[in-house]
Every structure is written in C-alpha cells, then in structure tokens.
Amino acid sequence: MKKTVIVGYGNMGSRYASKIYQAEIKDMLLYGIVCRNTERQQEIKRKMPEVKVFPEEESMFREKENFDSLIITTPHKEHIRTVKRAQEAGLHILCEKPLGVTAKECSIVLKDTETAKTVEAVIFNWRAKEIYRQLHEYLEGGGLGKLHQVVWIANFWYRPEFYHKVSKWRSSWSGEGGGLLINQCQHLLDMWNWLFGQPCEVSARLGYGEYNHIEVDDKISLFLRHENGMWGNLISSSGDSPGACHLEIHGEWGKIVVEDNRFIRICKNTVSTASVSKMSGEINPVIPFTEESREIKQEEDEYTIILQNFADAMEMREKPLAVFADGQKSLEIANSGYLSSWKHAAVPVPCDQEEYCRELEKRITGLQ
DSSP: OEEEEEEOOSHHHHHHHHHHHTTOSTTEEEEEEEOOOHHHHHHHHHHOTTSEEESSHHHHHTTGGGOSEEEEOSOGGGHHHHHHHHHHTTOEEEEESSSOSSHHHHHTTOOOTTTOSSOEEEEOGGGGOHHHHHHHHHHHTTTTOSEEEEEEEEOOOOOOHHHHHSSTTTTSTTTTSSSTTTTTHHHHHHHHHHHHOOOSEEEEEEEESSSSSOSSEEEEEEEEEOTTSOEEEEEEESSOSSOOEEEEEEETTEEEEEETTTEEEEEEESSOHHHHHHHOOOSSOOOOEEEEEEEOOOOSOHHHHHHHHHHHHHTTSSOOSSBHHHHHHHHHHHHHHHHHHHHTSOEESSOOHHHHHHHHHHHHHTOO
C-alpha cells in the first residue's frame, strides 16, 4: 500500500482525491492534500477527516518520510519546481499535463526510466481511452502499412469567457505559458506522438483571442511533417460549438476514421497502393477494400485507469502509461508551434529552445 499526497485541490485535484479516498484505487492511500485556500481546507477536513491538510508545500515536505508519492495538480508554471523537490525527496511522481511550460525546463527533470528507482509519470488520460489503445495496437502491428496523411479536427472543448477568467493564472502568457496549444491540445499532441511518432517540422497558424478577450491562442492549425514522409494536419479551437473530434488516417493499405472518440471505421485494401502503382496498367484503377465499422465503448473511467496504473507501477506490476520524456515531447511540438506562428515560418521539432524562451519572455513582459 503506497501513501500519496495530492498537491493542489482544484478541479482535478479534488477529483483524484475523491477516487483515492473512496478506495477506488487498489494499493493507494490518500495521506494528505496541499491546499492554500482556507475554505477548501475546511471542505477537505469535513469530507475526508482522516486526510492530513497541508497549507503549503514546505510543511508537506517536512513529512516526506511518512508517504511515498506526490500527485501534482497545480498551475502549469509550478509543475517543474514541485517535481524537482519531489525528486530530491526520493518520491514517486504523477504530474498533470503539461509537464512544464517549455521543453527546456523539462530536460532538467528527465532521468533514465530503465534505471530510475522511482516512478515518474504524466497524466495523459487519452492513453487510457480504449478506442485509442486499440488504434495504437493496430497501427503498431502495421495494419495500414506506411502512413501517408493524417487529418485531425478536434474542436469539441468549447470554453466561454467565464472559464478564462475563473483563475488569474489561466489563459495568460505569465500564468499558463500559452493557451489552447499548451493546455487542451497537450492531449492531442501526446496522442500524435504515441500513434504516429514525433514530427520533424511544424508550420503553424494560431489565432490569439479569436473567441474571447484573452491574450493567448484559442484557435490553431498545424501542418506537421514527418521524416518518414507522412504529412499531417491538426485543427482545433476552444470557441466552436457543436464541435467534433474527427481523425482520418490514410496509409498504403487503406484508411481509418475515428469519430467522437467512440466510433471507428477501417477500410482495408486487398492490395497496397504501392503494389498497384507498380503493377497496374490502368490509368485509374479501383482498389477493392473491405470495410468494418464498430463502436468502442469506454467501460472504465480514464482517470481511474491512470491512477491505478500509477499505483501498479509503484508496486512494479506495470510500466507507467506516459513518462516524463513523453511530457517533454508533447511540449516540443507546442513550443515549435508557437515559434512558427510568431516567425511566420516552418520550424523544426524540437525548436531552438533558447530562441523560444526569449520570444516567450517578450510576451510575458508585454514587449511583443
């Protein structure tokens, strides 16, 4: 049984606390919660009287010998600082996405996962979605052969003005380090890396404050180029409703269409496009294909799967679903996307981190 402390008691922190406290996670006990808000402290004491409440991190770290792990759910810019303290304390770590704000700062907390004595994982809950787990398995098995093009439209996370104003740090360069690309789209960028590998170059068009009075991005369009020849387009926004989540993957053996994270359609060629191209004597040949459509239901809550995976990884029963290196890779695409938008040019992935940090600082200080 591993004891854990949750750092931060906001929307996600309270959700995780409830699951662990109610014994929904095997071999994990909620030892304490770090919460600065006095009203929320009273709420914790009322709802979870056995759980220790820490008003700040210092008092929590003074008791580091009494627990085994941290679950970090604080604002983005606080993640790396808390991760470093947890590493120095020898604790297992589960950190909310994004791991940090820049890929550069993430590099200082990366370790060799094969030799590390502690588990260091990131909460990328889309890896716990059954439909993408099956899709990953299919693509890893070469079901579509060489991939040609991918189009992903994901604009289903509508956010009103109230969302952007509910916390001072949210939707600002100084508080969050960006907008849609570094927040909601971290899920998509991690999925992109997991399913297709990391792109080598990005050309980005970003809309800043297109839907609400914010300084950061709330509309994105990324063109992603891969070294293996695959091209991709990723389109998202936080101001459209009703939105969609439409993923279309084309390869030499056909195509896959995923709709709304629930439905999948696989069109499988009987002969690959590459083979027909070499052998056919026709100008416009039609390649026969089989078609299969089905709904893939999510039987178990994604966050329960993530938390249980963390508990199992600490007990050495499983490997973590996403490690710190995965968190850095998703930030590398985001950082390159921002830099591409600012320079109005294609940018390599990863980009020049010194240049990115300089340009980000200009926006934080209002010099740009």
